[in-house]
Amino acid sequence: MSSSVNRYCCALGVALCGCACVGSFVVALHAQQARTAAQGVYTEAQATRGQALYKDRCAACHGATLAGGQAPPLTGDELTGNWGGPLSDLVNKIQNTMPANDSGKLTPQQSADIVAYLLQVGKFPAGQAELVADEAGLKQITLPAPPSRQPATVAAARAPSFPPAGNLAAVMRGILFPASNLIFNVQRQDPAAPRPPYQSSAAGFSWADWGAGIYTGWELVDYAAVALAESAPLMLTPGRRCENGKPVPVQDPDWIKFTVELAEAGKAAYKASQTRKQDVVSDVTDQIATSCSHCHEAYRDKRGPRTTTDPANKAARCVR
Ligand code: HEC
Ligand code: HEC
Known part of the structure; x- marks a missing residue:
């Protein structure tokens, strides 16, 4: 926790940042070896459990074949491009924020099982041991990112220019x-x-915050x-x-x-x-x-x- 509060005050055009923030992290070192998701980090049985969860809790938005729908695809370069890096990031993303309309209810185990299924669909091979559900273990496993998507192809020659609208x-x-x-x-x-509930009375109406609820x-x-x-x-x-x-x-x-x-x-x-x-x-x-x-x-x-x-x-x- 920060020991003091960072606040950005510009009353006089001056930044007042009381930020003597002491990060006191206790780093739990794990004896586990660093691996990539290509090295058989989940089991077939686990992926099957994940598939059932996916069908029930995710498919409505992400599509029956994970190809996307009202939510992004969860396979191929689309997924690894956004979530390449420690596998803990992807498992946490799912556990903390998904399903988007009912988040915070998946257990760590369920989240890991779903990721096992995502890996299976993504053609990462299964192995002998299950994907663990603990943060430190998941941090040791890297989801390889695809060859970088070239920004040059995105910045087509005919791209419109966006001159500044303000200072x-x-x-x-x-x-x-x-x-x-x-x-x-x-x-x-x-x-x-x-x-606090949104105020719409004449006294409480804040046009500046309108929609904030x-x-x-x-x-x-x-x-x-x-x-x-x-x-x-x-x-x-x-x-x-x-x-x-x-x-x-x-x-x-x-x-x-x-x-x-x-x-x-x-x-x-x-x-x-x-x-x-x-x-x-x-x-x-x-x-x-x-x-x-x-x-x-x-x-x-x-x-x-x-x-x-x-x-x-x-x-x-x-x-x-
Ligand atoms: C790369 C440089 C840069 C960064 C990064 C930057 N600022 Fe600024 N900021 C400026 C400059 C220069 C001005 C003066 C702008 C002007 O006069 O047009 C300014 C002005 C401001 C003002 C207006 C102050 C006034 O006089 O009313 C605010 C508010 C502000 N910055 C907030 C922030 C916050 C919050 C952040 C961080 C999240 C931030 N700025 C990051 C350069 C920066
Ligand atoms: C109600 C619709 C809905 C459901 C159900 C849902 N999601 Fe999502 N999901 C979204 C939306 C919208 C986004 C994009 C915004 C975001 O990243 O939070 C998203 C983003 C994601 C992402 C990040 C994708 C990327 O490319 O960055 C992952 C991973 C994900 N969802 C997994 C899941 C899993 C696993 C489930 C089932 C447990 C699930 N979602 C259920 C709507 C949903």
Whole structure:
């Protein structure tokens, strides 16, 4: 848990991050050997159990043949492309967030059984021993990612261009600020706890929050994390200006480095949110706050001859 609360306060255009966060992890070292999913990590019998569960709990959305339907396909490169890496990620994703309309009810064993079935359909060979259901064991097994999907083929020559619609401050205030605050608030609020009912009386109507009651607390944390990660490329949109009219320094190596930090923090937050554990999300808030403040220290909160007409020295923003 964080020892203090990260909060992003911009009352004076200043980041106040009380973030003396001490991560105290106890790493349980497992004597198990690192393997890949291609080395027979489940049994036929286990996959058969998983198949029955899949048919009952998953097929309605992901399709009888796992080819997808109203939800993504769970086979082939589609799956390994998104979930290549420690098999624990995939098992946790299923156990914590699936079935999407009735999540949190699968046991670790059931989740592992379903993954055994996914591996079988994905043509990974069966072996002598069952896929274990414990986190440490699953971390030792890697789901191999497919040969990287070339971004070049996606970026077709005829792709439309998307010039900026607003300045950098607007992107910060519209996307990064609300998204990161929502995640920071997980330090104090359990996203699984019931929220106060939506107020629609004249006194209680909050047009700014309208619609906020549609998604569950954990879903909101997921979406805020995705918003942060996805906002990173917006830092590099050519032609954007800062509020002071200076061009965003998209070519500057430091700027690019801080943008990468932001993307990494967003992805880490999403991964943390997927655990559906409040303390895991609390721990990741430090990384988010740091990614914001690294860039702000260099490009935003500039010291200098503050004048009464420009007390925050905004004229010096976006230049090194
Ligand atoms: C009510 C529909 C629904 C049901 C039932 C459902 N899912 Fe999903 N599933 C989704 C949706 C929508 C997504 C995409 C959003 C997300 O990743 O959370 C998804 C995503 C996934 C993903 C990530 C796929 C990817 O490419 O990133 C996995 C794995 C998954 N589901 C497994 C399961 C399993 C296993 C079950 C059964 C225990 C199940 N789902 C049941 C709707 C459903
Ligand atoms: C790559 C650099 C960079 C990163 C990363 C970054 N910012 Fe910013 N941010 C800036 C700059 C530069 C400005 C000033 C923008 C302007 O003046 O147009 C700014 C301005 C802001 C403002 C507006 C302040 C005001 O004066 O009203 C907020 C709010 C903000 N950032 C929040 C965040 C949060 C939250 C994060 C992290 C999740 C973040 N920023 C990450 C560079 C960055």
